[in-house]
Amino acid sequence: MRRILPVAAAQLGPIQRDEGRDVAVARLVAMMERAHARGAALVVFPELALTTFFPRWYHEDRAQADHWFESAMPSNATAPLFAAAKRLGLAFHLGYAERTPDGQHFNAAVLVSPDGDVMLKYRKIHLPGHAEFDPKRSVQHLEKRYFDVGDLGFPVIRAPLGGLGVNAGIMICNDRRWPESWRVLGLQGVELVMCGYNTPSTNTSAAGFEAPHLRVFHSHLSVQAGAYQNATFAVAVAKAGVEDGHELFGHSIIVNPQGEITAQATSWDDEVIVADCDLDMCRLGRTTVFAFDRHRRPEAYGRITAQVGAEAPGEWRKE
Ligand code: CDV
Numbered sequence: 240m241r242r243i244l245p246v247a248a249a250q251l252g253p254i255q256r257d258e259g260r261d262v263a264v265a266r267l268v269a270m271m272e273r274a275h276a277r278g279a280a281l282v283v284f285p286e287l288a289l290t291t292f293f294p295r296w297y298h299e300d301r302a303q304a305d306h307w308f309e310s311a312m313p314s315n316a317t318a319p320l321f322a323a324a325k326r327l328g329l330a331f332h333l334g335y336a337e338r339t340p341d342g343q344h345f346n347a348a349v350l351v352s353p354d355g356d357v358m359l360k361y362r363k364i365h366l367p368g369h370a371e372f373d374p375k376r377s378v379q380h381l382e383k384r385y386f387d388v389g390d391l392g393f394p395v396i397r398a399p400l401g402g403l404g405v406n407a408g409i410m411i412c413n414d415r416r417w418p419e420s421w422r423v424l425g426l427q428g429v430e431l432v433m434c435g436y437n438t439p440s441t442n443t444s445a446a447g448f449e450a451p452h453l454r455v456f457h458s459h460l461s462v463q464a465g466a467y468q469n470a471t472f473a474v475a476v477a478k479a480g481v482e483d484g485h486e487l488f489g490h491s492i493i494v495n496p497q498g499e500i501t502a503q504a505t506s507w508d509d510e511v512i513v514a515d516c517d518l519d520m521c522r523l524g525r526t527t528v529f530a531f532d533r534h535r536r537p538e539a540y541g542r543i544t545a546q547v548g549a550e551a552p553g554e555w556r557k558e
Contacts, residue, residue, distance in 0.1 A: 242518040244401045244431070247274035247282040248474045250491040252508035253482035256291045260316035263289050266509055267333075268323045273511045275327040280401030282511075285478040285491075286334035286363075286412045286435035287346065289317070292482060293336070294381045297372045304385050308338035312349060312357065321355045328353045330400055332474075334411060334435040336385075337362070346386045348409050348435060350398060359396045361409035362389030365417055378443040378485050393420055395427035405431055405518060408471075412436035415461045415475060418468070419543065425469030426531065430521045432473040434462065440486040455490045459500070467498030470524030472516045479507040496521045 249270040254263050267284060274282040287293070293307040312335065313321045324331055330352055337347035346363035366388060368380030395408040408424040408431070415421075415434050424432055438458060442449040458475070466473040472495055479489030489507040492500045493514040502512040525531070 244516045245278045247279035247513045248476040248491045250504045250510045251478045253480040254291050256483050271323045277513045281330045283332040283433045283474045285476045288334050292437040308336040310338045324353050332433045343387050358398045363411040364389040365413045367413040375445045393423040395429045407431050410434045421465035421469050429471045434475045437478045440488045463498040466494040470496045470521045
């Protein structure tokens with residue numbers, strides 16, 4: 240019997256700084272209903288889906304940013320998502336800012352069953368940006384200021400989804416640009432990678448020119464390559480549009496294990512896209528070109544875990 244999982248990516252339009260959680264949660268619930276009506280068993284929401292992308296705002300005192308974080312999941316504010324999941328029999332993936340009881344802060348995401356069980360949690364590992372206010376930048380990107388580096392690795396769980404057992408994994412936004420994230424998931428037999436993102440349409444670092452169309456290209460390139468090289472489906476879903484005066488691109492996609500885009504959002508607003516993911520498609524890649532057990536050569540990959548920055552190569556000299 241074919242293992243077909245109908246998956247929805249629920250792209251979010253902008254959430255403005257002064258909009259409350261209740262506004263965002265009502266929009267998410269409306270998209271859950273649309274995803275369910277289109278037959279989805281799982282809906283994937285973006286990174287930090289409950290608030291504006293607050294790392295663009297500098298607070299001298301970090302504690303002033305605490306109001307952007309959830310200290311419980313579910314909470315009163317997010318309870319309607321759990322109620323909708325139960326009512327609709329729909330699993331969901333949600334990105335949010337997590338504050339732990341001992342005061343750690345993470346850019347986190349969870350996979351929640353229709354019964355409200357948190358089946359998988361991930362805390363973002365590759366935190367882009369900077370920790371201090373940067374006067375040269377047109378927009379701040381203060382993830383390194385507000386978040387601790389994730390401490391859960393890149394976990395995969397075999398989760399009951401749509402009546403199937405599915406090897407599900409999570410990464411968040413900037414993680415998608417790093418082949419290491421994908422491979423660690425791939426080495427656990429992942430079949431479905433969920434990745435929420437908030438990505439500005441322009442490079443605001445003032446480090447040099449990057450043409451705006453390449454921003455989307457690089458995002459898709461990373462997701463399509465990661466899916467292909469690890470023989471997995473991938474759902475990459477954006478928060479998009481003009482948020483607090485700053486533009487984030489959309490172009491959310493669902494990608495198959497051949498690296499092909501099977502569904503793509505066309506607006507930069509709330510939009511649900513759905514694709515049937517035939518999980519048996521993962522088998523071809525992982526039993527041929529990417530049969531890891533036969534072809535990988537970890538003895539040659541030592542640098543991947545032994546060093547962080549690049550080392551200069553030796554000079555060639557004529558013998
Ligand atoms: N939220 C992100 O991680 N955004 C980064 C931007 C800053 C480049 C990204 O990789 O999309």
